[in-house]
Amino acid sequence: MPWFPPTERRPVRTVLTAAALTALLAATTSCAESQRDDDSGSGGSSSAGGGGTFVFAASSDPSSLDPSFASDGETFRVSRQIFEGLVGTVPGTADPAPLLAESWTTSADGLTYTFTLREGVEFSDGTPFDAEAVCANFERWYNRTGIQQSENLSYYYRSLFRGFKENGDADLQTPLYKSCTADAANQATIALNAPFAGFIAALSLPALSMQSPTAIAEHRGDEVGGTDSDPRFSEYASAHPTGTGPFLFDSWDRGQQVVLKPNPNYWGEKAKVDEVVIRTISDGTARRQALQSGDIDGYDLVAPADVAGLEADGFQIEQRKPFNILYLGINQAVPALQDIRVRQAIAHALDKEALATGTLPEGTEPATQFIPDTVVGYAEDVPTYPHDVARARQLLAEAGQPDLTLDFVYPTGVSRPYMPNPEDTFKVLSTQLAEAGITVNPVPLKWTPDYLDRVQGTPDHGLHLLGWTGDYNDPDNFVGVFFGKKSNEWGFDDPELFGALDQARGLPTQEAQVPAYQAINRQIMTKLPGVPLASPIPSLAFSAEVSGYEPSPVQDEVWNTISLQGS
Missing domain, CATH: 3.10.105.10 (Dipeptide-binding Protein; Domain 3)
Structure with a gap:
């Protein structure tokens, strides 16, 4: 089994135990508090980078770099490095935990959620992450029209929130979302039209990540030649994805690879590697051969027949819990x-x-x-x-x-x-x-x-x-x-x-x-x-040099904790 030190984690992901958070979420008026040290915002290392290039093989290209228009795991693998949501997960579990929201309270009727936001956080374009940005994201999803409402584009928002401000499809319903108000710079209140017990947990979805409203507007994330154009291929979604995460977008060679760089201004634990390359290798045998030849450092979805041979050759195998x-x-x-x-x-x-x-x-x-x-x-x-x-x-x-x-x-x-x-x-x-x-x-x-x-x-x-x-x-x-x-x-x-x-x-x-x-x-x-x-058991494989990769049953794996020995 590989060595993945339990202490080398993204600090915010360890703030609550699953049992404690479940108890909090079960209350009709709930409040989740982050107990992360006040001085840990500078991250686990004094500066970004310093650790070589981590190369990971994906099984397919991302469908888009705007996660709100995606529903596939390979898009979300990239998205999780660039973007963050109000809610994250407890490391190694599927249970929700505070992330960009430090805490929240829920009204007794389950219709209103008030979020206290982490202060001092900026999007990677230098604009502030605040309550106005939260509301801008919710309003962006709610106000979609035309092709943007289609099942294969707004899959998650449509499934969870059931409708838009102006429904263009008879199958859509009265939307779950009602409104968002910025009560203060660090406090946003979201109102729903009906209770939804899974609302907090759902906010950990990459599709509901917080994105820079300024970058979306500047790079026409919702304006690509008319309502019949595909927003997955907008200028923003192709070349300017902008979030609050530990990595920045660098380049995307479609069908080949996505390159990310550390975010030097990240509010949390800064990346230990100098660069991340997510290389598209669709064939499972080719992924295994790339690991064996040293062309990549790790890959997901190891073929069942390859596990024993890789372990015998000294490679690290880690299994996710089936979910x-x-x-x-x-x-x-x-x-x-x-x-x-x-x-x-x-x-x-x-x-x-x-x-x-x-x-x-x-x-x-x-x-x-x-x-x-x-x-x-x-x-x-x-x-x-x-x-x-x-x-x-x-x-x-x-x-x-x-x-x-x-x-x-x-x-x-x-x-x-x-x-x-x-x-x-x-x-x-x-x-x-x-x-x-x-x-x-x-x-x-x-x-x-x-x-x-x-x-x-x-x-x-x-x-x-x-x-x-x-x-x-x-x-x-x-x-x-x-x-x-x-x-x-x-x-x-x-x-x-x-x-x-x-x-x-x-x-x-x-x-x-x-x-x-x-x-x-x-x-x-x-x-x-x-x-x-x-319910298959997914396996990952890594070279002996990789440490700090913590598998998640929901693939909430953020790579700022990864180190390459010898770099």
């Missing part, structure tokens, strides 16, 4: 898939045990529902669909679909924590479906931008492979994001389920949420919009 779900999506916009018997037949056709042992990391367990067993609301008694080819064929015959043919869309050129090798996963599942009499038409698509745009942005798909690494420890971050409203990915409209999720996400305490989400998970697995497959 994800891999699933087979079933799009009910396809008429045949609207029949529950067909969806049940697909579920019975799949051998999850064989999939887990054949293509996923050692120790991976099959999933029974769309949340991991560590998340509140996990239900032990959901309906299950054991591998039974004969039963699958019987159900297809009863549905009048004995010779069913379906498009199966799957991604190429990418590895994800829940899906280390999509091509291998597709091959196993398509073979299992064929044994049950379901003919698969393979539709391979490049992950960025084609795959996600097809699956999330259009109804043009039958079956698809996708998954989710949880962003924070709340059931709404899984089942609420998946099934909280009508979407292109699933292609169904179920007011009963949507209503149950709306009610559950507004419950004021965790104790009230548990039975509500257990009932919802039973309901989901009865309706069977897709088939949850597994």
Whole structure:
């Protein structure tokens, strides 16, 4: 196992224990306090840099450098180095902790949150991070129009806040967000139209990071030639991302690499390396070979078959705690898939045990529902669909679909924590479906931008492979994001389920949420919009020179703590 000193952490991420913070968040009028030393703002070292270049291999290019228009882990890997949110996470966990907000209080009705902001923090363009900047960010998201509201661009804001000031889509609802007021330079109050128990935890999402309003305006982050232009490729999102984090953007050679430099004015623990390079290497074998040859210092999503060999060669292997779900999506916009018997037949056709042992990391367990067993609301008694080819064929015959043919869309050129090798996963599942009499038409698509745009942005798909690494420890971050409203990915409209999720996400305490989400998970697995497959265990690999890298189950890994021995 690698040596990752527990004391070499970003100071603000260690301010509260998970248990203490959970207790605070459970109160109807809550307050979270940062206990970070007053003099630690100068960071763990007296100046930025001094430690060489840390080269990390990513599995794909970022989709954008503006995280508010992204939903993918590779974009967020870069974003976490440049940007910060009001809320972060306790190191090594999915639990929320103060970050740019030192503390907050919640009104008894759960509709108003008042944040006390860390003072003396600046965006990297020299403009102040203050309450006005907080409100500018919330208003920016709330006031989006046209293509900016689409599911594949404003994925997180749309999923969490459910609507915009002027909804351009009939599927959107009354927005959760109501207003933001700057009460003082270091105090902002956010009002909601309805309670949302997961609001504080959700603010740890990179998509809700604080960005410089000045830089966005100067570099036209929301103005790229009209409402039909894609803001992911604006001047701001391509070359001028501006946050408060420990690193600054330097350059982006699309399809090749992103280069970051230390932020010399960072308010917290300053970076120990002189430079960070995030190099795009889509092929897993090529990533391993790059580490072995010394071209990179580390990479994520190590292929299960490579772990033992790398350890034997003296490389460091670290495993994240599984906090994800891999699933087979079933799009009910396809008429045949609207029949529950067909969806049940697909579920019975799949051998999850064989999939887990054949293509996923050692120790991976099959999933029974769309949340991991560590998340509140996990239900032990959901309906299950054991591998039974004969039963699958019987159900297809009863549905009048004995010779069913379906498009199966799957991604190429990418590895994800829940899906280390999509091509291998597709091959196993398509073979299992064929044994049950379901003919698969393979539709391979490049992950960025084609795959996600097809699956999330259009109804043009039958079956698809996708998954989710949880962003924070709340059931709404899984089942609420998946099934909280009508979407292109699933292609169904179920007011009963949507209503149950709306009610559950507004419950004021965790104790009230548990039975509500257990009932919802039973309901989901009865309706069977897709088939949850597994919660794989993601692995990272590093050279012997790397220290100070602390894995996070939600990938909240900020690299100012990393050192390279011998630099």
